Amino acid sequence: MSSDNWTVLDKDATTEAKYGCAPADRTIEQLLEGGWILLDKPSGPSSHQLAAWAREMLGVEKLGHGGTLDPFATGGLVLLSGSATRLTGRVLKGDKMYICVIRLPSDVNDEALSGAISNLKGRIHNVPPKESAVKVQVRQRSINSFDIVDRDDRILLCKIDCEAGTYVRTLTRDLGLLLDGEVELLELRRGRSGPYSEDDAITMHQLSDAIHLWKQHDQPAAMKKILLPVESLLEGIPQITIKDGAASALSHGAPLASPGIVGIAHDVMRGDEVAIMSLKGEIVCLGTMSVNGSDVPNMNGGEVARPNLVLMPPETYPKRW
Numbered sequence: 001m002s003s004d005n006w007t008v009l010d011k012d013a014t015t016e017a018k019y020g021c022a023p024a025d026r027t028i029e030q031l032l033e034g035g036w037i038l039l040d041k042p043s044g045p046s047s048h049q050l051a052a053w054a055r056e057m058l059g060v061e062k063l064g065h066g067g068t069l070d071p072f073a074t075g076g077l078v079l080l081s082g083s084a085t086r087l088t089g090r091v092l093k094g095d096k097m098y099i100c101v102i103r104l105p106s107d108v109n110d111e112a113l114s115g116a117i118s119n120l121k122g123r124i125h126n127v128p129p130k131e132s133a134v135k136v137q138v139r140q141r142s143i144n145s146f147d148i149v150d151r152d153d154r155i156l157l158c159k160i161d162c163e164a165g166t167y168v169r170t171l172t173r174d175l176g177l178l179l180d181g182e183v184e185l186l187e188l189r190r191g192r193s194g195p196y197s198e199d200d201a202i203t204m205h206q207l208s209d210a211i212h213l214w215k216q217h218d219q220p221a222a223m224k225k226i227l228l229p230v231e232s233l234l235e236g237i238p239q240i241t242i243k244d245g246a247a248s249a250l251s252h253g254a255p256l257a258s259p260g261i262v263g264i265a266h267d268v269m270r271g272d273e274v275a276i277m278s279l280k281g282e283i284v285c286l287g288t289m290s291v292n293g294s295d296v297p298n299m300n301g302g303e304v305a306r307p308n309l310v311l312m313p314p315e316t317y318p319k320r321w
Contacts, residue, residue: 005265005266005267006263006264006265006266007263007264007265007266007293007296007297008262008263009258009261009262009263009264009296009297010243010261010262010263013243013262013279014279015243015244015278015279015280016244019244019316019317019318020244020247020278020280020282020316020317021280021282022280022281022282023229023231023232023280023281023282024229026229027220028214028220028223028224028227031081031223031224031227031228031229032058032060032081032082032227033081033082033083033313034081034082034083034084034229034230034311035081035082035084035227035228035229035230036078036079036080036081036084036227036228036230036232036233037054037078037079037081037202037207037226037227037228038076038077038078038079038196038200038201038202038226038228039054039076039077039078039079039201039202039203039204039207040074040075040076040077040198040201040202040203041069041073041074041075041076041077041190042074042203042204043071043072043073043074044071044072045071046068046071047065047067047068047069047077048065048068050065050077050079050204051063051064051065051079053204054079054204054207057207057208057211058081058211060081060082062081062082062085063079063080063081063082063085064079064080064085064088065077065078065079065080066078066079066080066087066088066091066092066193067091067092067096067164067190067193069188069190070169070188072188073188073189073190074187074188074189074190075098075099075188075189075190075191075198075201076190076191076192076193076196076197076198076201077190077193077201078091078193078196081227082230083230083311083313084230084233086309086311087230087233087234087309087311090233091193091194091233092164092165093164093194094164094193094194094195094196095144095161095162095163095164095192095194096161096162096163096164096166096190096192096193096194097159097160097161097162097190097191097192098159098160098162098168098188098189098190098191099149099157099158099159099160099188099189099191100157100158100160100168100172100185100186100187100188100189101155101156101157101158101185101186101187101188102155102156102158102172102175102183102184102185102186103154103155103156103183103184103186104154104155104156104179104181104183105154105176105179105180105181105182105183106154106181108154108179108181110151112179113148113156113179115178116175116178116179117146117148117175119178120143120146120171120174120175120178121143121144121145121146122142122143123140123141123142124140124141124142124143124174125139125140126139126140126141126165126166126167126170126171127139127167127170128167128170139165141162141163141165141166142162142163143160143161143162143163143166143171144161144162144163145159145160145161146158146159146160146161146171147159147160155186159191168185168188169185169188172184172185195235195236202226206222206226207226209222210222210223210225210226211223230283230311231277231281231282231283234275234283234286237273237274237275237286238265238267238268238272238273238274238275238293239264239265239274239275239276239277240256240261240263240264240265240274240275240276240277240287240304240305241261241262241263241264241277241278241279242256242260242261242262242276242277242278242279242284243260243261243262243279244278244279244317244320245260245317245320246259246260246261247278247282247284247312247316247317248314248316248317248318248319248320249319249320250276250284250285250287250307250310250312251284251285251310251312251313251314251316251317252314252319253307253310254307255290255303255304255305255306255307256276256287256303256304256305256306256307257301257302257303257304258296258299258300258301258302258304259301261296261304262279264293264296264304265293266293266294266296266297267293267294268289268292268293269289269292269293270289270290270291270292271288271289272288272289273286273287273288273289273308274286274287274288274289274305276305276307278312278317282312282316283311283312284307284310284311284312285307285308285309285310285311285312286307286308286309286311287305287306287307287308288305288306288308289304289305290303290304290305290306291303291304
């Protein structure tokens with residue numbers, strides 16, 4: 001946190017070591033209670049099937065995925081475990097980047113192709129294809145870029161940067177309508193989902209190997225590298241750091257009062273979303289600011305923020321009220 005944007009209200013505040021746990025010090029079991037994995041989905045199985053396999057391999061009850069990929073598609077698929085599943089909606093909202101291979105109709109020149117693609121940029125209608133499990137309805141999505149990486153006669157390699165929820169299969173179908181012929185989507189790969197790049201993704205084989213080393217040989221190092229704490233899903237959200245007693249109150253759903261604050265990003269405004277953190281760097285909850293951050297240093301009491309999504313188990317810190 002930049003000191004230029006951070007106001008310390010209680011420089012003497014301390015945290016009790018016997019309660020809570022810094023994210024980097026969590027065991028695999030603790031990470032599974034609120035963590036995530038970026039999987040490189042292979043072509044063939046559905047996103048749901050991969051999540052089910054991972055759930056069984058890990059031996060957890062609660063594990064889902066954020067952002068469905070078609071069975072034939074490959075690329076980054078976020079798996080969420082335990083309390084991290086409450087952030088599925090946030091994961092789904094991030095823009096996506098896709099690499100795709102498509103086959104054009106015969107006799108399409110570069111000028112006609114460029115003109116057709118230009119009509120598929122910006123705000124467009126994007127109806128789910130019949131293959132999708134989503135209810136078919138007219139909706140709009142933003143196509144930030146639609147670039148041709150390479151062309152070999154009728155075969156195109158394209159890169160598409162788009163809003164979450166965009167159906168590339170529909171996009172290629174609409175390209176065919178503009179070119180007066182059928183456009184076939186041959187390959188599709190998700191290269192980025194929000195801030196999460198395919199470069200950081202692991203395969204199912206790597207996940208299986210890491211689980212085997214952890215469970216059968218008591219070697220958790222590989223799992224620690226691929227199973228990330230829930231806090232890393234919240235990077236970029238303005239933060240408030242609070243005392244242990246306030247962490248307990250907030251984990252039970254109470255609003256945050258100014259005496260419980262250790263430090264705050266002072267440029268947050270009333271109504272902004274904030275990540276409310278313990279002194280150990282644990283996420284307690286996501287909350288909504290009730291006041292402007294710049295007003296907090298002058299407050300002697302009163303509500304600063306109200307939790308809207310509690311992520312910390314309520315028994316983590318003892319009650320102090």
